[in-house]
Amino acid sequence: MTSLVHTASAQTDRFVQERLPPLEQWPTLDYSRLPELNIAAQANLVETLFARAFKAGHADRPMLRSDRITLTYADALDRVNRIAQVLTQDFKLVPGNRVLLRGGNSIGMALGWLAVVQAGLVAVATMPLLRAKELGEIIEKARPALALCDATLLEELQIAQSQSGTLQAIIPFNLMRESGCMAVLAAQKDGHFTPCPVAADDIAMMAFTSGTTGKPKSAVHSHRDVLAACEAWPRQVLQARPDDIVMGSPPLAFTFGLGGMLIFPMWAGASVYYPSIAYTPEAMVQLIKHVGATICYTAPTFYRQMAAFARLHSVPALRLCVSAGESLPDATRQLWKNATGIEIIDGIGATEMFHIFISSTPDDVRPGAIGKVVPGYTAKVVDDNGAEVPRGSIGRLAVIGPTGCRYLDDERQRNYVKDGWNYPGDAFMQDADDYFFYQARDDDMIITAGYNVAGPEVEDALLKHPAVAECGVVGMPDEDRGMVVKAFVVLKPGQTGDTVMIKTLQDHVKAMLAPFKYPRQIEFLPKLPRTETGKLQRFKLRKP
The missing domain is CATH 3.40.50.12780 (ANL, N-terminal domain)
Structure with missing residues (x-):
């Protein structure tokens, strides 16, 4: 494994570093397999990405597009610099402070994330569909000082803020030109900002897992x-x-x-x-x-x-x-x-x-x-x-x-x-x-009567039937077999979920896979439980 030359951290707020696992629980980080992985000891992610683009002559090429506006790399950097000025000058944030970001995929969300990281702050991005309770749990764990929030998603975050002792302010972005919104605050800046000289090993972001297990965790990345x-x-x-x-x-x-x-x-x-x-x-x-x-x-x-x-x-x-x-x-x-x-x-x-x-x-x-x-x-x-x-x-x-x-x-x-x-x-x-x-x-591995059955294999077989739109397969407790294969199926429009369809789908799987893999139980649903990212939440299917 490649040895690293460590540079002194620029992040004066050590909240995240102090809550990382002890070194003996860290993964081995291997930088030896590609020469490109030998990254400088001092490297600001966002500064590096913009510098790479400018060096390649992309300053005037499009970077961020929407149906309303297109920003070049130069345009985007100017706006990122202005937002970083707002965060560090108006709100006095210091490197290592956490900033929560709440919004869907938009130019405003992208610029906010880049500005946070360029300023040496720690980005804590959250899914737009989260409610106040879930946001409160993230705030409690990450302790952000500030939040950048899409103007259309303020209500739940404001409820969470009222129950928090750490989130000092919420700055709305997108769709607003009122006093206190990011567009107005950033427009008052000159765009001259020096990226924070962070060490490459300083923390850039906290990523909360999408919850397929039901218990989100915060993964930290430098x-x-x-x-x-x-x-x-x-x-x-x-x-x-x-x-x-x-x-x-x-x-x-x-x-x-x-x-x-x-x-x-x-x-x-x-x-x-x-x-x-x-x-x-x-x-x-x-x-x-x-x-x-x-x-x-x-x-x-x-x-x-x-x-x-x-x-x-x-x-x-x-x-x-x-x-x-x-x-x-x-x-x-x-x-x-x-x-x-x-x-x-x-x-x-x-x-x-x-x-x-x-x-x-x-x-x-x-x-x-x-x-x-x-x-x-x-x-x-x-x-x-x-x-x-x-x-x-x-x-x-x-x-x-x-x-x-x-x-x-x-x-x-x-x-x-x-x-x-x-x-x-x-x-x-x-x-x-x-x-x-x-x-x-x-x-999710299903062990039924001593046989191992992989749920995705059964799902793939079911999806090959023309009546099936979506499906999820899990193991359910069974007194005789230990577990049985159960399929939750969403049928295409015009199809009927009855006993005839159950037998049809069971016979279909038996014809494609070993007979012990067929779903002994099939339940028809109007839709499957999924995370915002589209992942099937099998733990919800397993609940009675």
């Missing part, structure tokens, strides 16, 4: 972490270009969205389009065509729902499609490819690791596999004792790379990091050619 992530999957797999226009549904508050919808396009000198409307499958396809988007990020469910509209409207400029956040069924991959001719780039990442660490380029896809380990990382499939299992065997995924899990003040650190390896909580199989095949979350 400036070095995010810059290292830029040199791995974006450089080695995605390979975006300056003329790319990026669109997608993952929220900026989710690391998949933050990377794909802001950081990685900046690293490539590309631009991002943020819509003013809520995405539906048809609206996304129409916008992709209208805007001329070339890269799309979204979840498997959306690709499945978008396929028919893509076939109808066509998306001629689109060239790269990225899926992550949950398992990509092969049925969905083929449906999208048949509609567009585009091979989806699958990937598995984690909030705790910042972004994707297993993936493959469109030219290197193997059916059913997520891909190979991304250059810069190493991964293996192990047993419960951490010993690597034979190829073709199912075990737990373990990963080491330039990023890793550090929870803020959370006992679950011990579960995620063991002997320096990160354990994302996934069951995998690796074949002789180094491809990784996702099986299930560790706690």
